[in-house]
Amino acid sequence: MNLLQPSSGTISGGVYLDADPDRVSWGLLPNALAKPVLTVASGTVVCVDTISHEGILEDQGRDPAEFFAAAGITEILSDTAAVAATVAHDPLRQGPHVITGPIAVSGARPGDVLEVEVLELRRRTDYGVISNRHGKGALAGEYPQPPAGYDPALPVPPACTVATVEKNRGVIGLGDGRAIRFPLELFLGIMGVAAGTEQQVHSVPPGPHGGNLDIRMLGVGARLFLPVQVPGALFYTGDPHFAMGDGEVALTAFEAPLRATLRLTVHNDARMRSLASTLATPFAETAADHLVIGLDPDLDIAVQQATRNALAFLSERYAVPAPLALAYLSAAADFRISQVVDQVKGVHCCLRKSDLEGL
Structure with a gap:
């Protein structure tokens, strides 16, 4: 260990x-x-x-x-x-x-x-x-499943799966000698x-x-x-x-x-303060992407906020007109669900830096 x-x-x-x-x-x-x-x-x-x-x-x-x-x-x-x-x-x-x-x-x-x-x-x-608990997760009320013979009058206990690491991969045992293995990140x-x-x-x-x-x-x-x-x-x-x-x-x-x-x-500096004020949410970047975020209890509204924030980011950082920025987002940007389980749902829009070179 x-x-x-x-x-x-x-x-x-x-x-x-x-x-x-x-x-x-x-x-x-x-x-x-x-x-x-x-x-x-x-x-x-x-x-x-x-x-x-x-x-x-x-x-x-x-x-x-x-x-x-x-x-x-x-x-x-x-x-x-x-x-x-x-x-x-x-x-x-x-x-x-x-x-x-x-x-x-x-x-x-x-x-x-x-x-x-x-x-x-x-x-x-x-x-x-x-872990999975009732009242939480994407299938709240359906999972976790109660164990056999469990008193239906009692709260269903959480389902806790202990996973391990072997050779830099995650391992979830299935209980019958088989296992699911997946990359760590x-x-x-x-x-x-x-x-x-x-x-x-x-x-x-x-x-x-x-x-x-x-x-x-x-x-x-x-x-x-x-x-x-x-x-x-x-x-x-x-x-x-x-x-x-x-x-x-x-x-x-x-x-x-x-x-x-x-x-x-x-x-x-004025540029960063202005961008932060315009977005009013955190933002991020990786080696390949700019990440612009939307947050709201309603996933649809979180997507809308991420879209508006992406338009604002492209305008402030790259001077892209909003109608053309929206066209670009629809043609090339990925809107990914960060999570749906934290009361306020998250969406992050991924803008490839390579698409914006030279602007």
Whole structure:
């Protein structure tokens, strides 16, 4: 078993932030009243440990050692065990996610843009969990299926599938000697800045602050741009994934802990501030694509917002007239469902950079 325990193994970057209980929050995201656990200068490369909420939740027994032992796994991360044992969490009022941070970035002001460049992601375990719960997921009420003989008057327990990693592929055993194997695609489901409110911020729905975007394209090499809402930005991350399909239809994907190396850079030039103000949502890029995002509880409206944001992006960045931009989007752009399970549904429009060369 390969475990990347706190402070062990390779730690890249100039600053390391572990996921000990006093450096994490469970179920709530930072708001305007939050205090940073670390302050860095713009451009700093930080190494951040994240832990997964799966295996520590109340409906899983809140004892990761016992939960994973039932699947034949006897070694767990010490910070995961510490968080489960000591950090307060109210599942009726708070989300499931554990986030590390927040990190203040010196000089960041509301209206600026915080760029998060994903430099490296390392697996901290060789196992993780895929979960489904009633009331959640694309087939809420149909799945999970109750076990044989289960009392129909009781809530159906969550279906938790422990998946493993073999030769850098995910493995889901089918229980009869066969298994499904699939590529790993590491990414952080949650990256965000503090929301500009003094109200509590639930960890599940994404928003202008970023948060639980669940965009699987935000792996190594991606850059996420977050509109700053409070002084210092107060960046945080969590909800690590080993793999996810677009849509995340069961409720969770392959949830498992990561060590992330990230560069945090503040942009305060007029061009970036104007673009962030126009879009009013995070935006991102990979080596091949610009990603423009739509967020709404109604998937149709999320698609409309992603379309309007793509038109605005093409106008501001490339001076493409709106009618021609819309024609281009219909002819060549992909609108992908990020996820349908986080209360606020996500759509990301992929604009190929190669199509826009020379504009």
